Amino acid sequence: MQSFGGAVMALYRGFATTLQFAFQKKPTVQYPSVRKQHAPRFHGLHELRRYADGKERCIGCELCAIACPANAITVIGAENAPDDRRSPGERFAGRYEIDELRCIFCGLCEEACPTDAIVLTPRFEMADYRRGSFIYSKDRLLVPPDAGVGAPPDERPGGIPADLGWVTEQKSTVDIARGYDATYNGAKLKDEHKGLTLQ
């Protein structure tokens, strides 16, 4: 049992601490009227990228789905039709869905992706009234056709896909420290004090 004086001191220190806090500056940001700037590699809403020629980068390999610790990604592959080639391989994602309610935004999908197709943008405002609307499918994940980046891997005549090893090699050239440029629907986002806005 502590001494009476010790008890009083303990009480004093406790009450002083709380009182002192009452007069400190509050760190709270008045979102949404005030928006804080994100870290450059903030993990927000996903997007599926394209190549500069408009072809989807995603080859439907499902590596993101298996890398996902939250089982949030569903991919079902399909074969490219010769007259309607969606991606540079034989295979493309016939179905690509991310359940953003399950997603923990860890970015493992991005790291697992061999073609830099799935990336996490800094966008995080996804609130909605219906659960179903959090399942993002290809129509909402894919950037617009003219928003592709990077040259696609070579294709041989007749649409025979090139070796995907080329793409994997490109992957290793991404500057990990800088990360990806923040984009939204393919447009580059610029940094501003009040959050990231479209450039």
Place this chain on the structure above:
Amino acid sequence: MPVVNVLTDGIGEVNLRDIDVYRNRGGYAQWQRALTELQPENIAQMTSDSGLRGRGGAGFPTGRKWSFLPKNGRPRYLVCNCDEAEPGTFKDHMLLLETPHQVLEGILLGAYAIGSHHAFMYIRGEFEQGYRVFMEALAQARAAGFVGQNVFGTDYGIEVTVHRGAGAYICGEETALLNSLEGKRGEPRLKPPFPAVKGLYGEPTVVNNVETLATLPHILKNGPQWFASVGPPRSPGFKIVSVSGHVRRPGNYEVPLGTPLRELLEIAGGPREGRTIVAVQPGGGSSACLFAEDLDLPYDFDTMAQHGTMLGSGAIVFFDETTNFVEAALALVRFFAHESCGQCTPCREGGHWLEVTLNRILSGGGLDSDIDLLLSVSHQLTGINLCPLGDSIEPFLASVVRRFEPQFRGYVRRPESILVSA
């Protein structure tokens, strides 16, 4: 001059394709003697005693090869390998064209010696004329009663079937040859089982080279001691060498084994005017090069093996100082890559790799690391193949890359290495 005329006796002088000419010079006498006087075991014994080593490339003692046949009463076959395709070799073709009866007599003697009643003659597809000559000779011998049932009145019967290949180098390998004979894809078979145990059509089979078999009548005629007394004790006898390359008179020369290489060079007319020989490939495309300082070595199986190369099929190619060894290496590598059957991985992929690398070096895209790559790849594809074809790439390539590295370096234009560290 050590040139002798044993197998080549009469070639260029008389028409040995004619059975009568051949018989008049003592032909088929040994065949008759064998059937009427000798037991198969006698011939096998004489062959063993003579120390005859296979002339096809591997140099395996013929007598011992025969002795591996199991005595199980199954039918057994003799196959004469006339799929001569080793780069630089042209002796069997000559024997086939010029002395078909001598070859046939050798086949008959060999078949009798191993107790076979059916011999096969496998002739390379490109030897169109040789095939016709041999068929003619066979028809003559059959007409003369040397081939068929009850030869020379004995109860011994023998059939000879002639089969033509389709031009694959790999069919010179004995198991691939057997596959080809059976009508299958010419791919070497997995050993074991060895052909002596399970060969053609699953029966015990011996495959002998044309020259080996053609030597048999002479051993019978002159006795094994005569043969054994020629040349070094462990590689006795005569050998037809096919000399080519930078010499004045390329061609087939029959010499006793053990003749120094320099003497062989002289026999072939020596180097061209004002040139010196810098390298020699002593045993066909599969053998490693010897160099100027090695020219005094005696040309026999064991000496060649001791110096890291081989006598092989007896095809000697001399190179003088004007040779572009990069191109020479590419020529041989391209040959082996093209002739690879594609069955086993190292040969199929490694040969192709070396070919594209050498092509790139020659076309100016060589890299600093390519020299090491050539040595490394050729080394790592050696010794792990199903058949010797894959192992044939390294010897020449590695020996010339090591010896003439500056020539190879001269093609390297881009010094940087593209190797990404793992």
Place this chain on the structure above:
Amino acid sequence: MIPWWAIALIKAAVILFVVVTTFAYSMLFERKIMAWMQLRPGPNRVGPWGMMQPAADAAKMMFKEDLTPETADPLIYRLAPFISLVCAMGTFAIIPFSESSAGIWGMGNVNAGILVIFALTSIGVYGISLAGWSSGSKFPLLGSVRSTAQMISYELALTMSVIGVLILAGTTSLVGIVHAQRGLWYIAPQLVGFIIFIIASVAETNRAPFDLVEAESELVGGFHTEYSGLRFGLFFIAEYLNMITVACIATLLFLGGWNPLFGLSIVPGIVWFIVKAGLFIFMYIWLRTTLPRLRYDRLMNFGWKFLLPVATLNLMVTAAVVAVTAG
């Protein structure tokens, strides 16, 4: 001539309005103070500085669905919040806020006011106990059992600490007690009693760190687990009214009521009263943000084995001193 009952009604209406408003803003006050102490801005979206937050909360409470569990006793379940609320509100009829309110308006000038207040708060505990029991589920029942035990335990110490004041003042009239403090506030002679009063009153009003009756982390919500909507709101109101009541009593008994400090009689007495009571409420909030909830056995140990003996001792010493000085 306005009939007496109309006047009484008007008075009651005025007091109720003031009381309810006070409740509302004391709640906002609590949220703000707590937020600041937790480095947050607190409610600030509804109206300027969040001033309309209480109105928004009230509207929300009113429109929420009122659920009654199947296992509940329907009558008592519905009745319980009203018992709590009526008792909590009733005390305000007796509390004198200032000289004028007590004199001219005749409010709170009851000669045995303190006893009435204790009587009313003691009835108020029935609201909680019955609410817990009638909910028909385990957590509320536990809450109500705790509530009853806690009330009985601390009521004793509370009363003991107040008797000291009564002895000094020699009256049970709250106006009289305030008048008796014109010179020296009783906080000085009755410091021990004051401290006991604070501790016991926190326990009486079920506020942190003695809020074991609700104890979200153990009992979900204690007695009001099953309540929702307006009925929950009534409990909520009652709790805050009790807090205000206690603050007023403490002001009246120990802090000199509306007596001015430093002789600043220019400032009206009601202002002094409100400031003192406000400080007391702030102390409540401060306690809540600073101290963690007690374990139940320690609460009981403390109440019976420490607080009650000390209160008794304090009473005896006071009585002795009064007897000696008066004698």
Place this chain on the structure above:
Amino acid sequence: MTEAGPPQSVSLTIDGTPVTVPAGTLVVEAAKTVDTDVPVYCYHPKLGPAGLCRICLVEIERLPKLQIACNTPVAEGMVVHTHGQKVEDGRRAVMEFLLLNHPLDCPICDKGGECDLQDFSMAYGQGASRLADAKASKPKALDLGPTIVLDDERCIVCQRCTRFDDIITRERSLVVKDRGQRDVIATASGEPYRSNFSGNVTELCPVGALTSKTYRFKSRPWDNHRTATTCTQCSVGCQLFVDERYGTIARTMSVPSDDAISDGWLCDRGRYNIGFYADARRITAPLLRRGEQYVQIGWDDAVEAWAAGLRDALGAAGPQAVGVLGGGRLLNEEIVLLVALMQELGVTNLDWRAGRQRQATPGRYAGTYAELEAAQLILAVGRPPSQTAPVLDLRIRKAVSQRGARYVTYGGHAAGSFVGVTPLRSADDVENVLSGVERVAVVWDGIDLELGARLASAIDGWVARGVSVTTYLSGEANNARGAEALGMVPRSGGLPFTGMLDAAQNGRLRSLSIFGANPVLHHPLGGASVANALERIPFLVVSELFLTETAQRAHLILPARTGFEKAGHVINLAGDVLPVHQAHAAPPGTLADGDMLVALAAELAAEVPGPEDVLARATAALPAATHGFGDAAYSEGVTASKSDGMAAGKPGGGGLRIAVGSDIFAGGGTIWFDETLAELRPDPAATLSPATAARLDVHIGDRLDLLSSSGDDSLQGLVVRIDAGAPDDVVAVIDGLPEAPANSFADGDNVVLGARRAADALEPALVLP
């Protein structure tokens, strides 16, 4: 392995661990007994060593070079190192060569995740390629045949596929073409790769070079939920893995360890007939006939209507007016329930024989698959096992090609086995080939009971002579043996199905319940007369997956579940009781037949055995049989075949006789309602011998009609095929095709040629090779 000497054992040391294995064991197999990892690509336990990939290099002490473990037999005192610097170097070299031109497209490769090359490259790969030049470019997505796609860039030329086609199926259509780096897998003829076992090559392929069209890009291995179950497509009972993903069956795979039944192989029907369960035409709600139309009703109403119909029939005319036909789709449990319920109701008219097959139990000489493989002489009577029990036929091919057995057939059907076959035409021939043979296996199709009876007496004679005989019955229905063993046969004076049809024709059958059978397409009385009889039944209930020819006549159609959607047991033709597991969720609205029966029993307030009792009866060992082939107890008075009559003597006046055969992709039902099989389903064809075709002056691709000698029945629009192996004066047609149902024809019937159209007159698209 012909001399079965005493098994000698050899002791050797592998990685320092002493091991004792039988003499002749390969090092790679011996290494499996210790905890070590010898990678292999070309080696496969069922295909034997090939020595092509060279990855299995091991170091053997006292041998200068590294040796391949897959072709080195163990020797006494051998010391083997499967690891160490030398071995690693060798394997690393081979791995580098293997990966040299292999594309790095694992992310899109169907094999990715279950690929040997991927796994071993993690162990022995270098991480970076030293190849500075472009990889060799080879054909991709090459259409090898109706089922297989070849990606030649991925091929590592292990030749497992070609060796499978050579050693196992003996069909020898797949070969390696060209040589060296340019070699490519192709068919020898250049024609598409067609085989009834083609799917196995995709499993054998150690890389992703050969892929199934049905599975291409559908899923990744790690997504699949795998269930081991029994194939219910035929009576062999192959064990198979069903890989399910997101409620769809992605693929089926063989069970490599299933040596006892499937030997590790699957036929293409078992493998690829997996699309039917999701077909849009599937019935998913009970349908009740209202006039000319069907209305969808709920299950409660359906069971009520069913019970009411049964009660009416029982009340009006007693149990004799009620019949039950339970087809081969039923599981043992369901049969037990059905039989018990009918016993409770007093119904004796039970039968399973909806088609030609009359008998399913091979009788007292019933043999196992292993005994079939060990036979010296295999005699197939009637329809060939290659079409009725394809995987069984692989065992026949194995016995013939690897164990030197002799294969003879009796009857007018071509064996289709790709091994040497001796067709026999008379009983004397059979006796002749038997001389000196000790172990005989007899496979009968169970159709012609009279022939079976004579076969049985002949077998008794052989057994009396000391010949060891095993018998097999490879019929049409998958669980026929289970149905027979569990009592799905006419009980104490009850009518067989043919009798029921007769009664229906005479108005004496008031109610008939059919479970998973399509007698209109299969019953030898012929589609028209069966349909006619069924239409006279006042209350016909059919439990089916689809609106088949039979279901279309029903008053109440009950949506059933497939073999993938329910659990239970079946009995295969060798008498093994095999478990069937539910591999994926059934569509809502359907019920397993067993569940329907339980509901019906409850509605009728009838007592049926409880679950434990049902399971115990369904999995009980088969009782020892005392009868043989062609037992009189199975007689129905219907002659479904005169195959024996056809075997001997000359045809009648028309000069042409019919042989009604089967095809693994014929038979309607699940095959007909599976669009993924469209390319594999046979067209109605007439197969003739070259001599017969010449005599009749018809050519390949012509279309012709066949008329029965009475002229009542006809088969129209048959495409002419010519097969050198077909017997003369016989026209072989395929049974069970809905376009040209041949069930009114019996083997050996005389037929005459009807109208014919030359191939040129047809649209080019209709002319098949």
